[in-house]
Structure formats: structure tokens, C-alpha cells
Amino acid sequence: xxxxxxxxxxxxxxxxxxxxxxxxxxxxxxxxxxxxxxxxxxxxxxxxxxxxxxxxxxxxxxxxxxxxxxxxxxxxxxxxxxxxxxxxxxxxxxxxxxxxxxxxxxxxxxxxxxxxxxxxxxxxxxxxxxxxxxxxxxxxxxxxxxxxxxxxxxxxxxxxxxxxxxxxxxxxxxxxxxxxxxxxxxxxxxxxxxxxxxxxxxxxxxxxxxxxxxxxxxxxxxxxxxxxxxxxxxxxxxxxxxxxxxxxxxxxxxxxxxxxxxxxxxxxxxxxxxxxxxxxxxxxxxxxxxxxxxxxxxxxxxxxxxxxxxxxxxxxx
Amino acid sequence: xxxxxxxxxxxxxxxxxxxxxxxxxxxxxxxxxxxxxxxxxxxxxxxxxxxxxxxxxxxxxxxxxxxxxxxxxxxxxxxxxxxxxxxxxxxxxxxxxxxxxxxxxxxxxxxxxxxxxxxxxxxxxxxxxxxxxxxxxxxxxxxxxxxxxxxxxxxxxxxxxxxxxxxxxxxxxxxxxxxxxxxxxxxxxxxxxxxxxxxxxxxxxxxxxxxxxxxxxxxxxxxxxxxxxxxxxxxxxxxxxxxxxxxxxxxxxxxxxxxxxxxxxxxxxxxxxxxxxxxxxxxxxxxxxxxxxxxxxxxxxxxxxxxxxxxxxxxxxxxxxxxxxxx
Ligand SMILES: Nc1ncnc2c1ncn2[C@@H]1O[C@H](COP(=O)(O)OP(=O)(O)O)[C@@H](O)[C@H]1O
Ligand SMILES: [Mg+2]
Numbered sequence: 001x002x003x004x005x006x007x008x009x010x011x012x013x014x015x016x017x018x019x020x021x022x023x024x025x026x027x028x029x030x031x032x033x034x035x036x037x038x039x040x041x042x043x044x045x046x047x048x049x050x051x052x053x054x055x056x057x058x059x060x061x062x063x064x065x066x067x068x069x070x071x072x073x074x075x076x077x078x079x080x081x082x083x084x085x086x087x088x089x090x091x092x093x094x095x096x097x098x099x100x101x102x103x104x105x106x107x108x109x110x111x112x113x114x115x116x117x118x119x120x121x122x123x124x125x126x127x128x129x130x131x132x133x134x135x136x137x138x139x140x141x142x143x144x145x146x147x148x149x150x151x152x153x154x155x156x157x158x159x160x161x162x163x164x165x166x167x168x169x170x171x172x173x174x175x176x177x178x179x180x181x182x183x184x185x186x187x188x189x190x191x192x193x194x195x196x197x198x199x200x201x202x203x204x205x206x207x208x209x210x211x212x213x214x215x216x217x218x219x220x221x222x223x224x225x226x227x228x229x230x231x232x233x234x235x236x237x238x239x240x241x242x243x244x245x246x247x248x249x250x251x252x253x254x255x256x257x258x259x260x261x262x263x264x265x266x267x268x269x270x271x272x273x274x275x276x277x278x279x280x281x282x283x284x285x286x287x288x289x290x291x292x293x294x295x296x297x298x299x300x301x302x303x304x305x306x307x308x309x310x311x312x313x314x315x316x317x
Numbered sequence: 318x319x320x321x322x323x324x325x326x327x328x329x330x331x332x333x334x335x336x337x338x339x340x341x342x343x344x345x346x347x348x349x350x351x352x353x354x355x356x357x358x359x360x361x362x363x364x365x366x367x368x369x370x371x372x373x374x375x376x377x378x379x380x381x382x383x384x385x386x387x388x389x390x391x392x393x394x395x396x397x398x399x400x401x402x403x404x405x406x407x408x409x410x411x412x413x414x415x416x417x418x419x420x421x422x423x424x425x426x427x428x429x430x431x432x433x434x435x436x437x438x439x440x441x442x443x444x445x446x447x448x449x450x451x452x453x454x455x456x457x458x459x460x461x462x463x464x465x466x467x468x469x470x471x472x473x474x475x476x477x478x479x480x481x482x483x484x485x486x487x488x489x490x491x492x493x494x495x496x497x498x499x500x501x502x503x504x505x506x507x508x509x510x511x512x513x514x515x516x517x518x519x520x521x522x523x524x525x526x527x528x529x530x531x532x533x534x535x536x537x538x539x540x541x542x543x544x545x546x547x548x549x550x551x552x553x554x555x556x557x558x559x560x561x562x563x564x565x566x567x568x569x570x571x572x573x574x575x576x577x578x579x580x581x582x583x584x585x586x587x588x589x590x591x592x593x594x595x596x597x598x599x600x601x602x603x604x605x606x607x608x609x610x611x612x613x614x615x616x617x618x619x620x621x622x623x624x625x626x627x628x629x630x631x632x633x634x635x636x637x638x639x640x641x642x643x644x
Binding site for chain 1: 371373375397401402403404405406409410412414417418419420421422423431432435436467469480483484
């Protein structure tokens, strides 16, 4: 197990390194000149040159990269080109908002997805199963921006039970914060729950006909216990799928934050792209990628933990 | 004293390709402390008989007829909840597939404790102590440490011993073992049969032992039921099956089996009999062994022969029981 975790940590570090290069170069491949954006369309060449000098934009790209990485490792992600505020400070402000959104979305996705998957597998072929399977199909095919607009239309405009936008910090007003987060988190979690529902259902159906379930039955346990025997062996699939869905979740978060005007990471990235604010863009994407890699690492560890075969073979090596 | 009384058991599966008559009409009784061997070629319905006794044929497309009585009480009148109280406590099963019959995600200690705590009000500690005792009973060394092991850490033979420990955890009156050693190495077989014998001798457990192996029958069984195409064709004592086999099918099974090798516990498989087993999709009123039978006459395909006594405690379903190729 330790060895397995160590291996995964090393791969994660390599992944992060490669990702940082891609992010760095990618940001610079965006059309448009940041100095130009900052100085305005009709700025004179001397001013442009001064700005380039200030942000190191006139140096070779690899020098820029290593300078950047060297500072990043000490927690210095540069300053925003717009207002000179340290990027790290801005990110620290925005990160909790997106984490809350994503965390709530994952929670909603897990609860709805696993519950619906279990119910439809256990009640296979019944009305409930058709409803859940139908929900799974719809949830997969409906784009989140459309779902978001629909949710705003229904809950915020027609019924007026939840706010359409207007983010409040959790520290200021926890209830108001949660009221504002329910719609976006649900919209973001629905797609995830649809995927999880389908995978849970398929995995559980496979496991329910396994020999060990018949053994459990022969012991005189209830149907619920039989299902939990099978579910325990389906969870590895669920965890894997959750890991694979994280990328989609991050993408979805960007869209959702735009729709519901939530000042999180997604909004920060989109605004940074528009303003050609490289330091913010790089910093935000880098942190997002780091988060993605970390969570994947956690997923792998959870997977190993859920699968005793792996837990032990890793430990005895 | 009869512990189990199976009478006119019929099991049909509804499949996409039509109905499967897996068990057509099976009746037998099991006395206390008796070991009954259920013998027959693959597909003749042995497992289906075994699984229908504790109602483990879960599928909704199964039709079960006849009755199963445990100490005189009809099990088919019990609802699912009442049946759960019987499974694992009064009637237990050891399955044919030791490699897949245990849950890979739980320790064996957990899996043994589950059945104990399901039927007895025991604390976690007491259940654990009982689990250790059971592992020792089935001959697993270093039992206390093994409780924390996962199934994949054990060999097939060890896993089957764990299955037996689970099955006997609540001192069942009836133990059904479906080819418990078929998937295992020959050398392991004797040890497992020993456990069964010990259970019978110490606790008076009644055992239905399904087997392909006539050596096993000679070794441990008191009585034998020979099955063919969903029916019992011969039912007699274990001695009689070797000394006075009366159904041509039984004689065919024994054909190439020297009596002495059997008595020494040699592992011999059932003999191949020329011809084919009839498909289980029909249930005609005739002797289904007739097409393969050297003694068949016109009578055999007009009406099905019923099980009848040919000697004391020896029933045969044949118009022409006895030795030789012609009636
Ligand atoms: N769940 C099922 N659905 C359909 N047919 C089945 C099912 N279980 C068993 N059968 C059929 O019933 C017959 C008897 O099977 P089985 O009891 O397993 O025989 P045995 O244990 O003697 O090899 C076989 O033809 C088998 O294909
Ligand atoms: Mg079988």
C-alpha cells in the first residue's frame, strides 16, 4: 500500500510538471498581446515596452517559465497585470467558493446517483427502474447551461423560492450562502449523478448475481444485507467513475459560475482570458490542475482501500 | 425420525427459449444423522433440487411445485421473512464454487460472524470467539489470526472450509453440500469428507451430499439417490448401490468401476454411457433413459415407470430392473 501510494505520488508530481508547461505555453498562445490590452489600443511603443519589461514578457519563454516555476514553488504566483494584487491572494479568495460549489455538487451527485442506481438495480424492470434510467439518460444529455437557465427560470423567476444570483460569503451569512449555492450545485451535480446512477446500476446488477450474494442469502440475511454485500463490491466502480468525472466537473463549474454569477475560479479564469491577464490565468489553471491531480490521487488511494486485493498486494511487496 | 421430507418436487424455469423442466418429480426423505448422496450426470437437476429446499432459486421465472417439510412443517407455506430464519440456521448450504462463494471485500471473520449474529443474540466478541472455534473445527490452523484474512489470501480448499464453517455455524439440522470437492484437489477431498462425518457423528447433522464421485458415495453415504433427467431413478442404501444396482442407468454408471477401487476410496468419475441426455425442455410420459437403455422395450415408452420397491428400502423406477442387457 505504501509503495503504491509512493508510486502514485511520483506520477502525480510528473503530471503536474508537464501540466505546468502546457499551461504556461498555452496561455501565451492565446491571440492578443497582454501589454496591448493593458495599455489600450492606441498606446505608444515606449509604454508597451515598459509594460513588457515590468512583467518580464520580453524575455525568452523558457526563462519566463523557469522564473515563474521557481517563484511558484515558494508560493509566489506573480501579481495581477490589472491591479498588481498578488495572484496567490486573489486565488485564495476565490478558491473556497469554487471548492464549496464543487463539494456540494459532488455530494448531491453521489447521494442522488448512488441512491437512484441502487434503487433501479434492486427494482430492476419495474416502474421505478424506468423512471431512474430515464432520469439517467436525460441527465447525461442535457447541457448544464440549459439546465442552469431552466433552474433560474423555474425557481428564481416563476416560483421565486431561490435567488438566481447574488453570491454571499458563507462567513457573512451561512443560510443566504447555501440558498445561493443550492441551484448551481444541483445543476452541476445532476450530470454527475446521472453518470454515477448508470454506473452504479450496471455494477450492482453485475454483483447482485454473484455467487457470494447467494451465499449471503443462504445465511438467512435480509434482502437489504444481500444488496449491501453487492454494493460493497460495486463501490470501486463508483469511485473510479467519480475520478474520471472530475475533469467534466471542473469544466461544468466554469459554466455554472458564469450562469449564476458566482465569483469563483471559473469566473476568474474566464475574466482573465478576456483581459489577457496571464499571471491570473496561469495561477488559476495551475491550481485547478493541482487540485485535479490531488483528487485523482485520493481516488486511487480510496480505490486501493476499497479493494482488499490491492490493499494487500501493495503492502506485502 | 425424518428431518426432511421432500415430496413431488417440481422445478421449472421459464426462459426465452421456452420452459426448462429441471426437476420433474422428486421425492425423498432424510433421517436424522443420515448422509444421503445425490448422484447423476451434469444437468440432471441435482443443484436445482438442492437450491429449492432452502428456496435459494431467486429468479422470478421459477415455478416450484410439491412440498418440502422440515420436521413436518411445510416450508412452502413460510413467507420470505420466516424462511430467512430457517436459512443458515436449520438448513445450510455449501456451494460448488469455493473460489467465488465468499465475498472478496469482507474478511472471513466478518463473513462467519454475520451468520452467527443473524441467528443468535451474541455480542461481537462472543461471535468472534465462536468464529475461531468454527475455523478450528473445520481444520484451519492459526484460526485467530485467519479471522482477519480476505478470501483471496486463502487457497480453494481453505475457502471451502470457511464456507463449511459458515454453513455449520448455527448447528443446522440439514446441511446441503453441492459437489463441495469437485472444484478442489483430490488430496483435499478426504479432509472435507472427514469434517462432514464428524458433524454427523457429534451433532447428528443430516447431510445431502451431491457428488459425481462414486468413491465419495462408498466412503461416506448411508443412502443414495440416483438422478436422471430431473427424476430419481433409483433410491437405496449405499451398500445396495454397489452390490445390487438395479436400474440400467445405475448399472451403466457403475460399469467401469471395479468394486474394490471404490471401497478403497479411489476417485473415479461416473462412466460414460453411450447416447445423449434428453433435453430438459420436455417432460414426456415415458422412461427418458429408454433411448440409451440396453434393456428398453416398447412398454418403456408408453408409460413412465414409477419408483417401486424391489427389495427392502430399495426403490427403482424401471420395468426391467436387474442385471444383463436384455430383460
Ligand atoms: N436459473 C436457471 N434458468 C434456466 N435453466 C436452468 C437454471 N438453473 C438450471 N437450469 C437448467 O436446469 C437443468 C438442471 O440443472 P442443475 O440442477 O444445475 O443440474 P446439475 O446440478 O445436476 O448439474 C439444466 O438443464 C440447467 O441448464
Ligand atoms: Mg450442479
